Amino acid sequence: MDCIRNQSRKLILGGIFINERLRQFFAGRYGQDDLNKFLWIIALAAMIVSTFIGRAVLYPLSLLFLLLCIFRILSKNVMKRRRENYVYLNLLSKPARWIKSWKRIISERKTHCFYKCPKCRVWVRVPKGRGPITITCPKCHTSFDKKT
16 A cells, blocks of 8 residues: 655555544444443453462463454443443442442541441541540431440
């Protein structure tokens, strides 16, 4: 094929800019999302582990993950890919919330005490050093006594 460069340094292939051809190809495709990023990381980790361990099972598994990523990126069934990503994000959100709440509890443990409401199980934060106090839950308004 005849390849030439024009004044703006864009490659022309067969009379059409390569950028335009790529834009036309990727129009309507799903692209990258959080689930794909996770699959890329798993594939890369499996490849690295398979090179050090030398297991014949991990390398084809990593290639399977890479093919799945490429399939999801190039897919035109956008609604199905969005649903898959939504399910992945929902599965990820509960552990992420749990980790975030425990980070907060650990970082504020010197100045505050954390208690769970006996009725609705919501964490209630109260300042330390106040002695015995009556705590009222902000969600269900249940009162309970604790020592801080």
